[in-house]
Amino acid sequence: MTDQPSPVTRISSPRMLVMGVGSSGVRAVAAMSRLNPSLAAVAIDTDTKVLEDASIERIIHVGGSITRGFSAGGDVELGRQSIEKDSSSIRTQLRQVDLLVIVAGLGGGTGSGAVPVIVRIAREAGALVLVMAGMPFAFEGRKAARIADEAIKRIRTHADAVIRISNERLVDRSDADLPAEQAFARSHQVMTDGVFSLWRMLSKNGVCGLDFSCIHTMLRNCDGFCHFASADGAGENRASVVAEGLAKHRLLNKGKLLAASQGVVVSLTGGHDLKLSEIEEVMNRLQENLPEDIWLNFGVVVDPAFDGRLAAIALVAEQWKEPLVDDANRQLGFSFNRRQGPMQGELPLETAGKGEFAYIDPTIHNNQDLDVPCYIRRGIKLPR
Amino acid sequence: MALEAIAVLEIGTSTVRVIVGELRDDGFVSVIGMGETESRGIRKGEIINRDDAMGCVRKAIKAAEENLRKEIHSVWLVTAGGQAQAKKSTGIHKLVDPADNQLMEVAEDDVAEVVELARKVSLPENRIKLHTLQQYFQVDDTMNITSPVGMAGEELRVDMLTIHGKRSAVDNFRKIVDDAPIACADAVFSGLCSALAVVTDEQRKAGVLVIDVGGGTTDFALYHDGFLQAAGSFAVGGDHITNDIAVGLQIPLAAAEAVKRKDGSALTNLMERDHNIPVPSSTQGFGGKMVRAVTLNTIVNARMDEILTLVKEQVDQQCPNVPLSAGVLLTGGGSFLNGARDLGQKVFNIPCMHGKPYDVHGLPSSKDAPLYACAVGAIRYAASLRVVDTKPSLGKKLAKLFWGGVND
Numbered sequence: 001m002t003d004q005p006s007p008v009t010r011i012s013s014p015r016m017l018v019m020g021v022g023s024s025g026v027r028a029v030a031a032m033s034r035l036n037p038s039l040a041a042v043a044i045d046t047d048t049k050v051l052e053d054a055s056i057e058r059i060i061h062v063g064g065s066i067t068r069g070f071s072a073g074g075d076v077e078l079g080r081q082s083i084e085k086d087s088s089s090i091r092t093q094l095r096q097v098d099l100l101v102i103v104a105g106l107g108g109g110t111g112s113g114a115v116p117v118i119v120r121i122a123r124e125a126g127a128l129v130l131v132m133a134g135m136p137f138a139f140e141g142r143k144a145a146r147i148a149d150e151a152i153k154r155i156r157t158h159a160d161a162v163i164r165i166s167n168e169r170l171v172d173r174s175d176a177d178l179p180a181e182q183a184f185a186r187s188h189q190v191m192t193d194g195v196f197s198l199w200r201m202l203s204k205n206g207v208c209g210l211d212f213s214c215i216h217t218m219l220r221n222c223d224g225f226c227h228f229a230s231a232d233g234a235g236e237n238r239a240s241v242v243a244e245g246l247a248k249h250r251l252l253n254k255g256k257l258l259a260a261s262q263g264v265v266v267s268l269t270g271g272h273d274l275k276l277s278e279i280e281e282v283m284n285r286l287q288e289n290l291p292e293d294i295w296l297n298f299g300v301v302v303d304p305a306f307d308g309r310l311a312a313i314a315l316v317a318e319q320w321k322e323p324l325v326d327d328a329n330r331q332l333g334f335s336f337n338r339r340q341g342p343m344q345g346e347l348p349l350e351t352a353g354k355g356e357f358a359y360i361d362p363t364i365h366n367n368q369d370l371d372v373p374c375y376i377r378r379g380i381k382l383p384r
Numbered sequence: 385m386a387l388e389a390i391a392v393l394e395i396g397t398s399t400v401r402v403i404v405g406e407l408r409d410d411g412f413v414s415v416i417g418m419g420e421t422e423s424r425g426i427r428k429g430e431i432i433n434r435d436d437a438m439g440c441v442r443k444a445i446k447a448a449e450e451n452l453r454k455e456i457h458s459v460w461l462v463t464a465g466g467q468a469q470a471k472k473s474t475g476i477h478k479l480v481d482p483a484d485n486q487l488m489e490v491a492e493d494d495v496a497e498v499v500e501l502a503r504k505v506s507l508p509e510n511r512i513k514l515h516t517l518q519q520y521f522q523v524d525d526t527m528n529i530t531s532p533v534g535m536a537g538e539e540l541r542v543d544m545l546t547i548h549g550k551r552s553a554v555d556n557f558r559k560i561v562d563d564a565p566i567a568c569a570d571a572v573f574s575g576l577c578s579a580l581a582v583v584t585d586e587q588r589k590a591g592v593l594v595i596d597v598g599g600g601t602t603d604f605a606l607y608h609d610g611f612l613q614a615a616g617s618f619a620v621g622g623d624h625i626t627n628d629i630a631v632g633l634q635i636p637l638a639a640a641e642a643v644k645r646k647d648g649s650a651l652t653n654l655m656e657r658d659h660n661i662p663v664p665s666s667t668q669g670f671g672g673k674m675v676r677a678v679t680l681n682t683i684v685n686a687r688m689d690e691i692l693t694l695v696k697e698q699v700d701q702q703c704p705n706v707p708l709s710a711g712v713l714l715t716g717g718g719s720f721l722n723g724a725r726d727l728g729q730k731v732f733n734i735p736c737m738h739g740k741p742y743d744v745h746g747l748p749s750s751k752d753a754p755l756y757a758c759a760v761g762a763i764r765y766a767a768s769l770r771v772v773d774t775k776p777s778l779g780k781k782l783a784k785l786f787w788g789g790v791n792d
Contacts, residue, residue: 157652157682355627356637360427363467363619365694370620373628374686382632382679 017042017097017127018195021114022079023050023071024105024134028188030054032103032195039199042093044118046082046110047071060093062086062114072109076147079113087121094125101198102129102159103191107136107144112151119158123379129159132194132228134187137167158380163228163315165190169251190251193230197313200269200301214297218265218315226263227251227318232311239278242268242312243285252316258289263317266298271307274300282312389416390770391448392762393441393459394574395557397426397600397623398717400440402448403759404456405746407767413760415746417454419447428619429464429601430553431560438560445566458567460766462574462758463557464601465514465549468617470702472519475502477540490523490532494540502544512551514573519543519611530610547573547615572765574758575603575615578715581761582739582754583607587710593732594739595695596758597718599623604695606706614702618694622718625687632683633675639663643680644721650688651723652681688724692731708732713739715757 018041020029026043033041033056042058045051048069051059063072063082072078083090094100100122104111115131122129133152136144155162170186171178218226229252231245232238246266247255258264266286268279279300290296295317357371364370368377375382389406404417421443425436449456477498479488503516521529523537532540554571561568579594591608600621606614622644629648630640647661661680665672699706711734714724719738728736740753741760747753 355631356623357428357627360432361430363428365618370618370690371624371627373631373683374624374690375628375632375683378686378690380682380686382682 015097016040016099016101016199017093018101018103019044019093019118020054020056021045021102021104021118022108022111023047024108024184024188025103025111026050026054026056027185028103028105028134028191030056031185031188032192033057035192036196036199039195044083044090044110044114045071046079058093060086060089062089062110072113074144074147075109076113076151079108079110080117081113082110083114083117087117090118090121091125094122094127097122097125097127099198100127100129101195102131103195104131105134105136105187106148106151107140108147112147116151116154116158119155120378123158126379129161130198131155131159131162132191133162133164134191135164135166135168137171160381161226163194163226165228165251169253190228190230193313194228197230197267197269197311200303201267201299214265214299218263218295218297218317227257227261227316228313229316230311230313232309234309238308238310239281240285242310243282246282246312246314247285247289249314252314255289257316257318258286259291261290261294261316261318263295264290264297265315266296267301267313268298269301269303269306269311271304271309272302273307274302274310278310282310286314388770389452390763390766391417391456391459392462392759392766393445393561394462394759394762395426395437395441395560396423396598397429397621398598399423399755400444401756401759402444402456402459403756403763404448404452405760405763407764412743412745413741413763413767415744415756415760417448417452418748419444419449419451421447427600428621428623429598429617430466430619431556434556434560438563441560441564445564456566458569459561460569460762461557461561461571462577462762463514463549463554463571464574464598464603464617465512465547465571466553467601467619468514468547468549468573468575468603468615470615471505471507471546471548473502473505473544473546475499475504475542475544477501478538479540480538487536487538490535490537490540492533495521495533495542498540498542499544502542503546505544505546505548507546507548510551511548512554513546513548514554514571515547515576517545517547517576517612519545519613520609528609545612545615547576549573549617569766572762573603573615573617574598574601574762575605575617576612577761577765578603578739578758579605579607579612579761580764581741581744581757581759582713582715583710584742585610590709591707592710592713593695593699593708594713594715595692595719595728596716597621597691597714597721597724598716602691602695602716602718604699606699606703606708608703608706608708613706614699616698616702618698620691620694622716622721624691625684625718625721628683628687629680633663633673633679635663635673635675636666636668636670639666639670643675644684647677647680648684649677649681649722650685650727652678652685684721685723685727688718688721688727689731691718692728696731708734711735711737713737715739715754717755719754 020026020043026045029041029043043054043056044060046063046067066082104115106112119129135148165187167187171183229249231242233241354371362369362371389404391404394401400423401420405413405415421440423440425433431437475498520543521532522541523532523535558568578596583592588607589610593606596603598621600623601617601619602621603617626641630637659677660674661677663673712728712732725736738754741757744760747756
């Protein structure tokens with residue numbers, strides 16, 4: 001769908017913010033906001049050069065005192081320090097956000113160092129956090145790969161979901177002549193597709209239900225990681241184009257991953273002319289590849305802007321197991337629905353989680369009841 | 385001559401402990417009797433069941449008396465003071481004699497007067513003064529003077545740090561002791577006592593922060609330049625870690641306590657993703673469970689990090705930018721948590737060690753020494769006060785009477 005951005009209505013609720021972190025993330029976000037100027041986007045980097053090029057309205061320059069306006073130079077520790085120095089500006093950005101999508105390329109300094117910190121801050125602020133992380137090419141070396149893996153682990157402890165986008169998979173031998181700039185921009189393209197589909201899902205009403213919570217369920221169950229593919233088509237045979245595009249997508253290892261997958265979410269977006277037979281065609285084509293006992297969830301969004309076109313995204317989980325993370329506590333009602341939330345700090349009345357301290361004088365500090373387990377207040381997800 | 389033995393009663397949230405000791409002439413504290421019992425009826429450093437608490441106090445004192453083979457008549461009460469806080473105050477004394485308009489030398493009396501003035505701190509009705517500790521003197525514009533006697537100037541100032549606690553909490557503990565019935569000599573702040581026991585003069589000059597992570601409360605005291613600069617206490621401690629574990633892993637409190645002591649670590653190690661810890665079943669109907677080490681440690685890490693960060697916040701608030709060259713010393717039961725010291729190092733960004741009482745004889749084991757830091761410090765504190773108003777012994781009095789003060 002990215003060929004032509006859909007005309008945009010102002011998002012009222014729930015509020016979504018896209019945050020590009022590190023040079024790669026900033027570029028991706030810059031590309032997104034060019035296509036869709038009403039998307040709430042923020043660019044964060046240590047490198048002033050990158051930020052100047054980005055041409056986005058909302059820019060946060062972090063770590064000015066640490067890197068003096070240069071990049072973190074591949075030093076994760078510098079990236080982390082930079083963001084912690086300027087965490088207050090991040091907090092102000094997150095004040096009224098329900099869903100935060102962080103877009104970043106891992107393997108460098110700022111992205112790998114800063115994203116885990118931002119995720120933590122966002123969770124403490126009560127937002128749902130989805131991270132789209134571009135993984136480095138193999139030729140970038142083992143060190144970059146290790147840094148990226150470490151960062152992913154850290155991100156996982158706080159993020160609601162992580163989507164890894166492997167640069168390596170996006171480019172193959174047939175792309176020998178591909179200009180380097182385009183090769184690196186491919187992951188941005190994927191991120192853009194993903195962000196826009198999410199945005200549509202949140203802002204448009206579906207014919208057939210699929211919303212962020214479905215994706216959230218899926219992401220919880222797939223060990224926090226999943227693969228992502230998108231395709232679109234227009235004209236007469238758009239359904240078969242989309243179906244083939246999804247089934248043979250590079251990020252799905254040319255469709256091989258589908259056969260091994262255990263859970264799939266498919267979201268279709270079409271105009272008013274979307275026919276049932278087209279939905280059927282796409283789903284049938286996909287299901288040919290999928291194993292029989294797969295957990296499948298699909299939704300259709302109708303958007304007038306998509307008249308004559310059809311777009312689809314698929315989230316594919318390789319593994320399907322008991323949620324690794326105990327999210328039970330998130331239902332306790334701590335700062336979850338903050339849209340009409342009070343501006344003033346308030347204490348939850350319930351004694352949830354207070355255990356043996358339930359019926360004695362609470363210890364209050366900075367508007368927090370310190371008797372409530374710390375991991376609940378900080379929004380840390382417990383690995384199960 | 386060793387002074388008379390001093391009995392110290394520490395009513396903690398997890399243990400009630402009585403230690404009897406004496407300060408010898410060579411500066412060593414010699415512990416000669418000890419009794420302890422698991423405490424009940426106390427939560428977060430305050431009494432919730434008076435009968436239970438009283439029973440524990442009686443039991444601990446009895447145990448100490450048996451151990452000492454002597455009766456205990458009076459004790460010093462160690463208390464966290466229900467979230468004690470520190471407050472700085474300044475006393476000002478004019479040295480100039482208005483009559484002859486001249487600079488005057490600071491005399492001993494002036495010092496005593498200014499200290500007395502600074503001591504008069506107004507506190508809210510519900511707070512009780514526990515200690516007033518003298519900090520720097522200032523003569524005119526010369527700051528940070530430690531001993532002003534003999535200096536000339538117009539005005540003498542002194543800074544005092546008053547540690548005050550919640551009146552009801554302290555009074556209730558005193559009442560329990562009185563009703564035990566035993567005379568309660570005085571109440572002393574536990575954070576200060578821990579610091580007195582584990583910090584040497586050298587460290588006190590260099591700058592050191594002592595954190596006593598107890599069962600229900602965490603106390604801290606910060607020394608720099610030889611003076612106490614900040615102190616306080618808040619009602620979060622080891623029990624909160626246990627409670628977090630119990631809630632997070634859905635296991636009984638007793639099992640949570642056991643698993644915290646045995647396997648809990650304040651550091652989350654990503655290598656142990658697949659390591660499982662068995663929580664044994666109990667006779668009360670809990671069926672046993674396997675929990676993942678990484679889950680357990682995530683819970684412990686979050687709480688411990690918060691406790692240490694809280695201390696850091698309060699210290700930064702009370703006296704910002706004090707260099708802590710001698711590092712951070714952890715005492716109390718919470719300091720035994722695996723990785724607590726490493727986490728402390730991370731939070732404060734300076735070396736963090738176990739604080740063990742120095743120059744002590746007669747403690748059960750050196751390994752457990754941080755547990756006794758508070759009581760040992762209280763003995764030191766009590767002894768230091770007594771030295772001042774020790775009456776000369778009868779023999780000396782007689783000698784003085786006959787030979788007219790030759791010995792002095």
